Amino acid sequence: MSTGAAAIGAERGPVPREAGIGLRFPHHQAVLDEQPRVAWLEVHTENYLGGGTPLAYLEAIRRDYPVSLHGVGLSLGSAEGLDLGHLDRVRRTVERIAPALVSEHLSWSIAEGRYLADLLPLPMTEEALGIVCRNVDRTQTVLRRRILVENPSSYLRWRHSTIPEWEFLAAVARRTGCGILCDVNNIYVSACNHGWHPSTYLAGHSVRQLEGSRVLRIDDHGSRVIPQVWELYAEALARFGPVPTLIEWDTDLPALAVLVDEAARAAALLDCARQKIADANAA
């Protein structure tokens, strides 16, 4: 029953410092049947807001794996405030699934009550920072838990931005107590688009008070993770230590085995990071 799963979930606590994968509908049955060797699973919250088959699958999978609910629709950056109906639907799913993690994006998607079906970049201003913090506070109050906020990938920058994105995100975490879901691929994409150095971005996230609230994510959308992103991931591990890591593939979903294989590669780098720490402690 769902109450049992919730109780286990509460005991399990956060996601393990291991590699997980993004779960999509076509892999529901395969995950239940094959029980692949991945440490945790992430789903898009908005795909599980109703009832019926999707939620029944997620409840079943939830008995075997820690689950992360990754939202795309809250629009944390909307100046007009949150859609409380949407937040309430998210709350119901969170209560039913008792996920190990709940995350959303540093972006906005709603203007004049219309959903723009994208994770739009915010102007990085003091006003926007205040609005994001207010919306994150509200979300955490309604969900009665800390959320993680993910850095976006963006195709443009606004003229009136005054705060570097990494400082903005660190300030949101500091002021609201939320965690950071650091998407390495998004850093790479945004860095390429805007001429940043990805290492500068990572350095901006090395604030120690965020210990324990950080998760790395490699969202390569529709293909294998490229070498540059693996390098950046290794650099992130060197900086943050072994932290929970997620491999996600949004479009052109491959066979489950391909995702498990990519997760194994991340797991090997996590082992490496652990070994380095052990070696350093031994020395």
Add this chain to the structure above:
Amino acid sequence: MPTLLEFQRAVGRSIIAGDDAPAARHILSDGLPPQVRLGIYRNNFIATLTAALRLCHPAVHRLVGAEFFEGAARIFIAAEPPRRADLDAYGEGFPEFLAGFSPAGALPYLAGVARLEWAVNRALHAPDVEPLDLARLGAVAAADRDRIVFLPHPSVALVEADHPVDAIWRAVLAQDNDAMAAIDLDAGPIRLLVERRATGVEVTRLEEPAWRFAAALCASQPLWIAIAAAPEVDAATLLAEHLAAGRFIGFELVDGPITSCLHS
């Protein structure tokens, strides 16, 4: 510098209505022109919503073809952009849009198929709600039963169509040309009950009086009015079937005919 509210409205209007100028002046132009960058988001907006409409209207998509569907979707999206971020709930107005879309006039059953597909989509994604506890219903005094108003399960829908849209829908999804050719488009109107059962979404044809009775109950008419609306049906048997199938999740008592008389 615009406020965040003004700025987001400008970007929203660029994406939905293609009015780029107010948003474009806020974009740093390094490399690509601002209009091109806004165009990336606009194209993504249309592609995402078109995919959402296609997901809940697979038969309509096959009936008209990809190109026609995308063209129709683009006009609909501009006219009725989504009000909610869960796209499973997007497209309620699409069947009515198709009904009034003159280029689709050659397929008079198209809007009916779309209405059925919307009801199926709604049933698929409806929240899980426990059916009505029959013991609670049993506790209602016999004299009060006529005053019961039932609350239907959110997956239940009653659909009426001028053409055999259920047969068309099944044949199109099964890509069964023989079944499609055998359909008599002039066979007269049909009435359907759509609901989610434990085994999946079911689409069942009902006789007109039984459909009228169910439609009255699902439209929150008190039992005595539903019975009066369909005097030719065996209401007790039909109601027992609805209750056994879990089509109602709650009820309340409203003023009945006798009470109303006393009050007047």
